[in-house]
Amino acid sequence: MTxxxxxxxxxxxxxxxxxxxxxxxxxxxNLRVAVVSKVFPTRSHTVAAQGGVNAAxxxxxxxxxHWHMFDTVKGSxxxxxxxxIEFMCREAIPTVYELEHNGVPFSRLDDGKxxxxxxxxxxxxxxxxxxxxxxxxxxxxxxxxLHTLYQQNIRARTHFFDEYFGIDLIRxxxxxxxxxxxLEIETGEPLLxxxxxxxxxxxxxxxxxxxxxxxxxxxxxxxxxxxRAGVPLMDMEFFQFHPTGIxxxxxxxxxxxxxxxxxxxxKDGERFMERYAPNAKDLASRDVVSRAIVTEVKEGRGCGPxxxxxxxxxxxxxxxxxAKRLPGIxxxxxxxxxxxxxxxxxxxxxxxxxxxxxxxxDRLGHVVIPSSDGSEEIVPGLFAAGECACVSVxxxxxxxxxxxxxILVFGRAAGQQIINHLKENPEHRAMDESSxxxxxxxxxxxxxxxxxxxxxxxxxxxxxVMEDHAGVFRTDEIMSExxxxxxxxREKLKDVRLGDQSKIFNTARIEALELENLIDIGMAIVLSxxxxxxxxxxxxxxxxxxxxxxxWMKHSVYFKEGDRLDxxxxxxxxxxxxxxxxxxxxx
Ligand SMILES: Cc1cc2nc3c(=O)[nH]c(=O)nc-3n(C[C@H](O)[C@H](O)[C@H](O)COP(=O)(O)OP(=O)(O)OC[C@H]3O[C@@H](n4cnc5c(N)ncnc54)[C@H](O)[C@@H]3O)c2cc1C
Numbered sequence: 001m002t003x004x005x006x007x008x009x010x011x012x013x014x015x016x017x018x019x020x021x022x023x024x025x026x027x028x029x030n031l032r033v034a035v036v037s038k039v040f041p042t043r044s045h046t047v048a049a050q051g052g053v054n055a056a057x058x059x060x061x062x063x064x065x066h067w068h069m070f071d072t073v074k075g076s077x078x079x080x081x082x083x084x085i086e087f088m089c090r091e092a093i094p095t096v097y098e099l100e101h102n103g104v105p106f107s108r109l110d111d112g113k114x115x116x117x118x119x120x121x122x123x124x125x126x127x128x129x130x131x132x133x134x135x136x137x138x139x140x141x142x143x144x145x146l147h148t149l150y151q152q153n154i155r156a157r158t159h160f161f162d163e164y165f166g167i168d169l170i171r172x173x174x175x176x177x178x179x180x181x182x183l184e185i186e187t188g189e190p191l192l193x194x195x196x197x198x199x200x201x202x203x204x205x206x207x208x209x210x211x212x213x214x215x216x217x218x219x220x221x222x223x224x225x226x227x228r229a230g231v232p233l234m235d236m237e238f239f240q241f242h243p244t245g246i247x248x249x250x251x252x253x254x255x256x257x258x259x260x261x262x263x264x265x266x267k268d269g270e271r272f273m274e275r276y277a278p279n280a281k282d283l284a285s286r287d288v289v290s291r292a293i294v295t296e297v298k299e300g301r302g303c304g305p306x307x308x309x310x311x312x313x314x315x316x317x318x319x320x321x322x323a324k325r326l327p328g329i330x331x332x333x334x335x336x337x338x339x340x341x342x343x344x345x346x347x348x349x350x351x352x353x354x355x356x357x358x359x360x361x362d363r364l365g366h367v368v369i370p371s372s373d374g375s376e377e378i379v380p381g382l383f384a385a386g387e388c389a390c391v392s393v394x395x396x397x398x399x400x401x402x403x404x405x406x407i408l409v410f411g412r413a414a415g416q417q418i419i420n421h422l423k424e425n426p427e428h429r430a431m432d433e434s435s436x437x438x439x440x441x442x443x444x445x446x447x448x449x450x451x452x453x454x455x456x457x458x459x460x461x462x463x464x465v466m467e468d469h470a471g472v473f474r475t476d477e478i479m480s481e482x483x484x485x486x487x488x489x490r491e492k493l494k495d496v497r498l499g500d501q502s503k504i505f506n507t508a509r510i511e512a513l514e515l516e517n518l519i520d521i522g523m524a525i526v527l528s529x530x531x532x533x534x535x536x537x538x539x540x541x542x543x544x545x546x547x548x549x550x551x552w553m554k555h556s557v558y559f560k561e562g563d564r565l566d567x568x569x570x571x572x573x574x575x576x577x578x579x580x581x582x583x584x585x586x587x
Contacts, residue, residue, distance in 0.1 A: 003436070005192045007428065008034040008159070010418050011179055013166040013222060014201030015041035017142070017404060018386025018411035020149035022199055022365075025415025027156035031422060034193055036161045036182055038217060038510070041150050045203050045215045046407065049142025050254035050328060051119060052134035053099075053408070054401035055092035059113040060132040065089040067123055068133060070580055072402060075121040075285050076395025077537035077547065078582040079235070079555070081571035084363050084391045088402075091409045096135050099408070104148045106137050107325070117259040117325075121285035121399040121587070132259075134401040139254055139328040142404060164191065165510055166221060168439035169198065169229040169382070172432040176380035177229065181439035185510060188503025190443060192436060196428055197381050197418045200226060200359060200367075201411065204387035207514075208522045209352035209470075210463040213245055213252035222388040224517035226359045227524070227560040231367055231379060234390040234555050234568070235357035236521065237529035237539050240398055241472050243289035245351025246336045247309035252353070253329050253346055255400040258282040260325055262314040264293070265345065266301040272310075277587040284587035287397045287538045290350040294472045297349070304347060311345035318342075350472055356398055356538065357528070358390035360557070360568075365389075365414025370557055370568035381421075381429070385414040392555065395570075396537020442516075446509050452497030455512045462489045462519060470526050475543045479530040486523050493519060520560060528556040531565055549582050 010026050012019045015037035026033040037044065056063040068089040073080055100106060100114065107115035114135050122131035137144035153160075165183045170192070172178060179194040205220025206212035223233055243264075244253040258264075263282045266272050276292040277284035284292075293310050302308050314322065322330055322342050333341045360368050360376075365383040368376035386407040393406055469482025493516065500508050534548035535541045554567040572579050 003190055003192050005194060006034070007194045008032045009195065009422055010034070010197045010199065011036065011193050011195035012199045012201055013180060014044070014203060014386065015160070016044035016046040016201060016203050016386060016407065017145055017149060018407035019199065019201030020146070020153055021408050021411035022201060022385060022415035022418070023153050023158045024149060024156060025412060026418060027153060027158040029419050031419065032159070034159045034161060034195070036164045036166055036193065038163065038165045038185065040162050041160065042146055044146060045218055046142045046146045048215065049404055050139045050252065051256035051259070052117065052136035052141045052401050053096060053145070053404035054119070054133045054399070055096040055135055055405065056089065056133055057093060057096065057114060057116060057135065059109060060116050063131055063133055065093065066577060067131065068092065071121055071123050072393065072399060073580045074585055075397055075399040077397055077585055078549070078553065079392070079395030079536060079570055081392050082574040082579060083571050084393050086574040086577060087363050088393050088405060088409050092405050095405065095408050095412065099145060099148065102148050102152050104137060104144050106135055117256055118283060119259050119400040120255050120283045120289070122283070134256070134259065136256065138324070139256055139326050145404065165513065166202070166225065167513065168442055169225050170432060170435045170439060171229055172429060172435065174380070175230065176429055177382040178429055178431060181436065183443065186505060188506055190440065194428060194431060196425060197383060197421055199365070199383040199385060199414055199418065200388055201384070201386045202388045204355045205518065205521050206352050208463065208466050208518050208525065210467040211245065211250040212352040213242055213250055214352070219514040219518050220388070220521040221514065221517045222384070223358055224520040226367070226384070227520050230561070231359060232369060232557045232559045232566070233357060233521065233524045234360040234370065234557050235392060235528070236524040236558055237532050237556060238356035238396045238537055239352065239470070239525060240286055240354040240356060240538050241290045241350040242353035243286055243293055243350050244312055244348040246332070247304070247347035247349040249336050250351040251332055251336050252351065253312060253333065253348060257312060257314055257326060257329055260321060261317050262312055265311050265313055266296045267303045267307065268301065272296055272301070280587035285397055285399060287540070288587055290472055291540060293350055309347045309349040312348045313345040314341040315343055315345070354398055354403060355387060356390070356394040356396065358388050359384040361385070361389045361391055363391065363413065364417040365410060366417065370555065372567055374569045383414045383418060385410045396539060446498050446512050447501060448497060449501065450497060452495045453492060454499065455496055455508060455515055458489060458492055458496055459511070459515050459518070462522060465489060466522055466525070470529055472540065474529055474539065474541050476530070479526060482526045483530055486519070486526050490519050490523065523563065524558040527563055527565060528558050532556060553582070
């Protein structure tokens, strides 16, 4: 079979906020850029972001980027790299203005400035001022941003490959990345895209857990592609459980609800967050609130017939605020929980939401292989940005409103750096046909016929294992068992067969490829989690309850080959300001 091939200056896999903001830089610089997305671009998960994007614009209260930086460092439980955090918080301000100028319809204050709301983990103590740092377009901020970026890319003539699935990276013997093998979902035909640079912007992988706020497409494909190309994943044990998923379903109720004045109650009607976080209460950072909810339920103060959730009270805000600021969550509550929040409280429980870890990159978007001495080796021709990447700005726990910021700032930075890289490396490298064959064999693997396990069955089993063994509270026993079970699932994958071998729109084949990816990153999560013997941010261990700065101020680095773990020290030195030294994290 002859394999169809196309050539571009730059290939971007992923059309969420990160991929599209990078593409826009490149297309505006008149480079030939291809954006590949397994769904139509505006269906990327960025579209679902509700609450908003952080920038210290100080439109409501006094604020500045240095405070934003402090909150982010503290929120990360001191595991975030302070140079990258400083860069992000400073860039936040021009980034939001750029969005505004590109046409994002932000909500407005009475004086016409961009509306900003309070979100979890934002300081309330500087000079007595309260922070309201999250810029919002009602509760549909991601929708507004993604559509604007897509339209700007159409104007700039970015070349889109819609509904193409990225299978694997192609690399030569020196480890340089030459592009990727993709699959046109409609026809089932493979297409090789050769490129001088490749950017992974494939988003998160919340689908590793059974209950998640993430879309079905969030299967961590780019992270698994990186693993298979010899690139490690960093800080994978840090997975954020958002405190307010719709109980039993997982769909998200934005933190913006609490930012607007909503609060949590247990079965006695008690506002229990006052006990766990006396100052910030319901707006403590997410890990803190999620643990509080799970503890309330465990100790018998849960609501409902099974006492398995708590309630989020909103009705006291009044019809007006709900209609103006929270129309989307009202709709989701009605559809998925059968309650109108203007009348009744919403049943909520933590839901798997966000990956703090991912493909290690520097501030400019280069993918790097970190070493235990703190040095980094750049992978030639490969870049990553967005939720699939780990810069690291979120450390052990991400603050709400900082992910949209991360994808935009580092998507843009990667785009700019790719432009520089292409100036210095104007030629395509020679294609490595053995690497192409290897990628093709991943595809032909799914042509094997005969009796076997259906994809769905193994996928359900795997996601339950992850939920039971890598959830909010983690002990040695629970996680050791988890590692064994994920290994078993990985073995069983060899026996999975597709019932349907047809080519045209064969979604079963796509699901099989996604399942392989899920299992690869699931292993990274459980192994990194088992080895980290401390509690920090979202990683909470009843058998090691304290944060251990002496031994664990370091990033975990997982390599697929041999399931090997390494570590890299945290960068505690910012770019221009003084270090924020680690302190106990209280809210
Ligand atoms: C419900 C919800 C609400 C959120 N609300 C907020 C919020 O208010 N504020 C905030 O800061 N953050 C929020 N977040 C987090 C934030 O939205 C995400 O982290 C961010 O949008 C991720 O953007 P991204 O560009 O990295 O990836 P995504 O937007 O997830 O896009 C990934 C892209 O990669 C493509 N892709 C993936 N795999 C492949 C493949 N194999 N082949 C081809 N294409 C592929 C997809 O098609 C898609 O285009 C929320 C997240 C969720 C789930």
